[in-house]
Amino acid sequence: MELIYVLDILGTFAFAVSGALVAADKKFDLFGVIIIAFVTAVGGGMLRDVLIDAHPINWIGDLNYLYTIFAAVLLTFLFKSKILPLSKTLFLFDTIGLGVFTLLGLQKGLFYHLHPIIALIMGMISAVFGGVLRDVLTNKVPLIFEKEIYASACLAGGVTYLALNHFNISENLVFIISASVIVIIRVIAVKFHLQLPKIKDDLFGKS
């Protein structure tokens, strides 16, 4: 589907820029920046494909991912000071990427005849693992473990997709509705600083 492919590339671009910005902040050299941009952008899909034995894996089977990442790094390299004020645009791309990656991963899992729960997990791995790798390689505690209802948004969107899939709705529409769920939840969560509950010592006892 054309639209989804375009969104996939846009998401890849946004994830690559986010990786490049983190790496640049850490004073990595050009190669380090490329590597971090690369794993941020394709790390999730790569792990998904290795786990479900879907070869050739994402970036090996389609060179456009690599070209997109190279373009993203080049632009970050040249225009870093100009990019930062665009952080709202970037956040939008990144959020679109999150939605698209989740649903593409979920679809791929269903296509490989995985149980829906497993397919859902594959969708979430596709969406969030790149960011986890980015943080591990830059020696930070992965952001996802501490902030934002990042994964919850993916989960809600994935569940929406699975639910709507049972009805007689066009696949494109199901895709767009589910992706919107992800985008909206994330935007609201970031705007209102929503957080998931934490395991507190004092839930049933004293801390």
Add this chain to the structure above:
Amino acid sequence: MELIYVLDILGTFAFAVSGALVAADKKFDLFGVIIIAFVTAVGGGMLRDVLIDAHPINWIGDLNYLYTIFAAVLLTFLFKSKILPLSKTLFLFDTIGLGVFTLLGLQKGLFYHLHPIIALIMGMISAVFGGVLRDVLTNKVPLIFEKEIYASACLAGGVTYLALNHFNISENLVFIISASVIVIIRVIAVKFHLQLPKIKDDLFGKS
């Protein structure tokens, strides 16, 4: 084999709880806790299956792993203050898991016609890699590299299994004896604070 499957699930449960406790200490949100519990519990078997090309990999092929992990996280979430006093029980589960995971991984390696040394390494990867992942994702130096004769216990149990396998003993008995070797060594090691030697500067020269 029924008994071994029960032990496998118990071990998965114990590893998941140990992951959840570490993640909760780090103030991760619910999703973070689930992810860490998940990788701690199935990370070792997952890496083993990817390396030996055994698809579907462990948690994709059997949903009971996921259900066990969800149960473990839920119980940790609800009863954290009650669980900590049970640390001896947990330690026992964890140690049983260590023994069972080592031997299951070893068996799987032999089943895939790997050289016994490679199968032994697969057993050890199954047992210890989950904990390594847990520590890397929570940004700690993996515990296994610094404390306890953790891996040595697995190695000894695995070698026992391979040795006894040459004799005319029922497989269940071989499994139980070898698992006991792992459990006993680990318990003794923790009790008496045994450690493996370190590479010292002054072994042959001055430091």
Add this chain to the structure above:
Amino acid sequence: MELIYVLDILGTFAFAVSGALVAADKKFDLFGVIIIAFVTAVGGGMLRDVLIDAHPINWIGDLNYLYTIFAAVLLTFLFKSKILPLSKTLFLFDTIGLGVFTLLGLQKGLFYHLHPIIALIMGMISAVFGGVLRDVLTNKVPLIFEKEIYASACLAGGVTYLALNHFNISENLVFIISASVIVIIRVIAVKFHLQLPKIKDDLFGKS
């Protein structure tokens, strides 16, 4: 090819020693040292083989890698104080390993009919990922992201290989010339402290 196999083993040995030295500095116990030496030495080829679905993967298909690593750890364990003065020798081995691993990975990629760009990336993954894993597992920011034109040397050698491959030159000669490019660039880079440019805030704006 005999010569390349010998160089492969020498490179494995050098990478294993480098891993063992880092782990020993971190006061890891014997098992930790073996694991770090192992992942440093075979981690790159292992990831390459998993990504391109080349089973059995490197160290599973050829036990000589394991034996080489055990020998390297044993020697490091016994002679640490004697090895450090040999750091120039080690650096040479390490650099040879870098060149050989890059080109072997690239060759394997081409053999699996990957696009030359992907094959080139496989060569670089083979060469550098072991060191990245070593650094992640010892909780450091991977060296490659901050220092030395490590990856650039691999890239230049790989491109040389691909370019020369179009001419009517014996494969061994192409291999040796390309490996020499890698070795020479790295030696020069280390000697003159060359670095790749970094993404600076003030390239187009103010910092």
